[in-house]
Amino acid sequence: MNLRIGSRGSQLALWQANHIAALLRGQGNSVEIEIIKTTGDRLQAVTFAQVAAQSGTTKGMFTKEIEEALAEGRIDLAVHSLKDLPTELPEPFALAATPPRVDPRDVFVSVKYDNLAALPQGAKVGTSSQRRRAQLKALRPDIEAVEFRGNVDTRLRKLSEGQVDAILLAAAGLDRLEKTEWVRERLDPKDFCPAAGQGSLGIETRKDDAATIAAVAFLDDADTRFAITVERAALAALGGGCQVPIGVHCRPAHGTNDRVPQVSNLRPGNTLTSQSEVEIFAVVAAPETGNAVRFFHRAHQNSSNPADLGRLVAEKLIASGAGPLLAAPGEAAR
DSSP states (O other): OEEEEEEOSSHHHHHHHHHHHHHHHTTTOEEEEEEOOOHHHHTTTSOHHHHHHHHSOOTTTTTHHHHHHHHHTSOSEEEEEGGGSOSSOOTTEEEEEOOOOOOOOEEEEOSSOSSGGGSOTTOEEEEOOHHHHHHHHHHOTTSEEEEOOSOHHHHHHHHHTTSSSEEEEEHHHHHHHTOOTTEEEEOOTTTSOOOTTTTOEEEEEETTOHHHHHHHGGGOOHHHHHHHHHHHHHHHHTTOOTTSSEEEEEEEOOSSSSOOOOGGGOOTTOOOOTTOEEEEEEEEEOTTTOOEEEEEEEEEGGGOOHHHHHHHHHHHHHHTTHHHHHHSTTTSOO
């Protein structure tokens, strides 16, 4: 079968597209990759908050043009970083496969400092994420968060030039590109909760394209699908997209008691089994103040509906006071 993949043109996006292309070729398919420039790629000099102020949302800013090509039949599938994909796909589209997840954590990257705690008073940390900004403010209110956009290479270059003391990035991107030389700390989700879907890829197709859906079915990992369904259901119930200050993460539970595991126990590639428990971390936080509402929950995978679990997480966060944080002007910028 001949398959056409749509992808953004960044180094990381192309790595991801080529990774999926290689797996599809291994199944006997011929594969082409079409690079598509998205709104988010064109507006590199504009902050996410400015985009939200102009258009009312940042949802779809990294996917809209790719979905247009998919709808028109110019491509057969799209490879996304799942955290960029809106939780509710437009009617013509389906999330056809979720390949095995890699390390979902955020990482602290610095030339000079060993970890977040070692940063001096008033240090500058670069991030374009409201979620990271909010949790950074909660942990270190003395630190200045600096708006930091651009691809991975651009951000690492700015760091090396001394524009900031550290940056916060997704572990998955740095691991995939083998650019981990300045990674100093992988942040524990109980303290620094990742975005819904972080570390996962999403393979998007047209709902009515049975042939392509069948061709990519082998890529779908059931354990990843369960976890990201929990996360995306919680995010949807809270009304969030990829640029709201919400973190949700579902992972295998370690041990049988209620102790939250330490980061050393988490390894990329951990998988769930039909008898295993999952633990869910969630946070809603205000970027301007660091005020945060957190929730932790443990459940059995084989007796739980993942979408229901996600909605439960959202309900518990709202019941614990997350509503005002999401509604506050300037704090929950979308």
